[in-house]
Amino acid sequence: MKRTDRTREGWYERFLRWAGGEEPDGPEGPEDPERQEFQEYLEYIDAHGYLEFGAYRLMRWKERKEKGLIPDTAPAPHHEAAKPAQPELPKRRPGRLRQQVKLYRFLSVAVTAVLAGIFLAVALALPTFGDRSAPAVNEVARRYLEQGPEETGAVNAVTGMILDYRAFDTFGESAVLFAAAASTILLLNNPRRRVRTFRGPDELTNLLGRRLLPVILLFGVYIVLNGHLSPGGGFSGGAVLGGGLILASLVLGEERMEQLLPSRRTTRVTAVCLLAYGVMKGYSFFTGGNHVGWDVPKGTPGELFSGGLILPLNICVGVIVACTMYTFYTLFLEGEEE
Amino acid sequence: MLEALLEQRYYVAAVVLFSIGFVTLFLHPNLIKKIIGLNLMDTAVFLFLAAMGYVDGGKAPIVPPGAEAETYVNPVPGGLVLTGIVVAVSTTALFLALTHRLYRRYHSLNLDVILMLSREGEEDGNHKTA
Numbered sequence: 001m002k003r004t005d006r007t008r009e010g011w012y013e014r015f016l017r018w019a020g021g022e023e024p025d026g027p028e029g030p031e032d033p034e035r036q037e038f039q040e041y042l043e044y045i046d047a048h049g050y051l052e053f054g055a056y057r058l059m060r061w062k063e064r065k066e067k068g069l070i071p072d073t074a075p076a077p078h079h080e081a082a083k084p085a086q087p088e089l090p091k092r093r094p095g096r097l098r099q100q101v102k103l104y105r106f107l108s109v110a111v112t113a114v115l116a117g118i119f120l121a122v123a124l125a126l127p128t129f130g131d132r133s134a135p136a137v138n139e140v141a142r143r144y145l146e147q148g149p150e151e152t153g154a155v156n157a158v159t160g161m162i163l164d165y166r167a168f169d170t171f172g173e174s175a176v177l178f179a180a181a182a183s184t185i186l187l188l189n190n191p192r193r194r195v196r197t198f199r200g201p202d203e204l205t206n207l208l209g210r211r212l213l214p215v216i217l218l219f220g221v222y223i224v225l226n227g228h229l230s231p232g233g234g235f236s237g238g239a240v241l242g243g244g245l246i247l248a249s250l251v252l253g254e255e256r257m258e259q260l261l262p263s264r265r266t267t268r269v270t271a272v273c274l275l276a277y278g279v280m281k282g283y284s285f286f287t288g289g290n291h292v293g294w295d296v297p298k299g300t301p302g303e304l305f306s307g308g309l310i311l312p313l314n315i316c317v318g319v320i321v322a323c324t325m326y327t328f329y330t331l332f333l334e335g336e337e338e
Numbered sequence: 339m340l341e342a343l344l345e346q347r348y349y350v351a352a353v354v355l356f357s358i359g360f361v362t363l364f365l366h367p368n369l370i371k372k373i374i375g376l377n378l379m380d381t382a383v384f385l386f387l388a389a390m391g392y393v394d395g396g397k398a399p400i401v402p403p404g405a406e407a408e409t410y411v412n413p414v415p416g417g418l419v420l421t422g423i424v425v426a427v428s429t430t431a432l433f434l435a436l437t438h439r440l441y442r443r444y445h446s447l448n449l450d451v452i453l454m455l456s457r458e459g460e461e462d463g464n465h466k467t468a
Contacts, residue, residue, distance in 0.1 A: 108364035116357040123349035124342050130394040137393055137412050144414070145399060145407035157399035157413040162420060173424045180428030187435040231398060235420055301403050328431050332438070 153298035153307035154228035163233075163310045163317075167281045170313075174320050178274055181324045185267070188331040201251050209251035216244040224318035228307040234317025241318060242325025249329065263330055266323040273316040273323075280309050280316075348389035355382035367449045369437045373430060380426040384419045391415030 127134035144161050154160035162170050201209065223237030249257045287294045299306030343350055355378055362375030396411035441447055444455045 105365065108361060112357050112361040112364070115360065116353055119353040119356065120343075120350065123346050123353055126346065126349060128345055129348055129389060130392050130396075132393055132408075134390075136390050136415070141412040141414050142407050145401055145405075145410050148413075149401055149403040155400055155402060157401050157410070158416040158420070161413055162417045166417060169421065173421055176428050177424055180431050184431050184435040187432075187439055230400060235424060332434065 149301040152310065153301050154310050155301050156228050156230065156233070158231075159228045159233045159310060159314070160307070163228075163313050164308075167313065168285070170317070171277060171281055174274055174277060174317055177320060177324050178270060181267075181270065181327050184328060184331055201253075205250055209247050213244060213247055213251065216240065216247065220244055220318075220322070224314055225304070225311070227314040227318075228310045229302065229304070234314040235321055237314075238318035238321025239325060241322035242329075245322060245326040246329045249326075249333075254330070254333065257330075261326070263327065266327055270320050270323045270327075273319045277313060277316040277320075280313060284309055348392075349386060352382045352386040352389065355379075355385065369440070369447050369449055369452075372449070373433050373437070376433070377426065377430060380422065384422055387415045387419050387422070 127136075131137075144157055144165065148157045148160045149155055152160035152164040154164065220237050220241035220243075223232035223240055224234055225237075227233030227237065245261070252260075284296065286292075296308040298308050301307070305311065359375040359378030359380075359382065362378065363372055366372055366375065391412035391414065393408075393411050395409070397409055399410045399413040399416070401407075401410060437447065440452055444452045446452055446455070
């Protein structure tokens, strides 16, 4: 009975209880070696003057002491050894650890509650939800909605905005994604990695995946290509495509995927697409800003080949996002083997 | 008061989500859960921005040329949220990669344990040099 209770309680709660100065004739009994160790540990951290809830250290403490890894300058936690340094030792106050933990929890909840209260007050002071006369619905939005289809050639106002009016910003976004992928590669790339042996997908993944995969990939391509005509665009379509690639890797296995789409190639394709984006948008900024007049034809809004550079830009963004998603997946998968 | 809260329910939901994420950052020692809390805060901000763009009776901003601007929602927050989502994905991937490196080294996801082990490592270094 005792044993089941103990395991259910968990060491953290038990340490908290002991730290609260519970009488030694508790359920553990007076001679519990773990509890004695814990008392020693409490004296140790009290003597060091910092307090962490690291019960982990207690577990490692004994073995480190045997190896002589505990520095000699530290006051020895044993009563006999600590006697010469006794006057310097701060007095152990029972319940201190538990109080600190409680204070920490209480303070974090209190800070969050105060923050939430401020935010709620602000939310109540904001213009009502859906208000037409709100200051956010100003001439900028009106301009995008009224002039957007003529000036950009895109029926989807959001796509027209992010890939034409604010395309420079989107370039930065793609660069952020690329930088994240690059740093993840740097962090996770293990030179002595080996491809895990692929045991084959389970039946359900195989059955559903093989049927769903073409549909998912086609849907992703559709979203990318219709970004200027319907909700969607490079980012969302690229996410769908990346999900499709991950599913393909689950169904076909990593070795086969590594042959079909080597990780080196995805990185290269991403870099090429980023460059193509920069060149295309640089061209349109340069010619447009200097009034050279070599505009890309806009086409009639509402057709597939319209919107000038928006379609190729969407394709670039879609490829970047899909490759990045897939790269993340492969990198985190390779880390699993250890 | 209650009526106003109901009227602004999307903002209120965003505040609640944000608070849950924020308190998760404080109270959970597990690094993965901290990242989940950070993602919750991201989501709250996206919800708030998207709710700011709504106009009563507005449709999705797929505008055929020459249409009335009044019948569509504000497209600007949509673009901002898109930027935010991309940055959130990038930072999440970076956090997860760093967490993975920490796990490889310390074989734990608990922040307390990681801090303890790194301090032990420092002490060992000092001990050896001294």
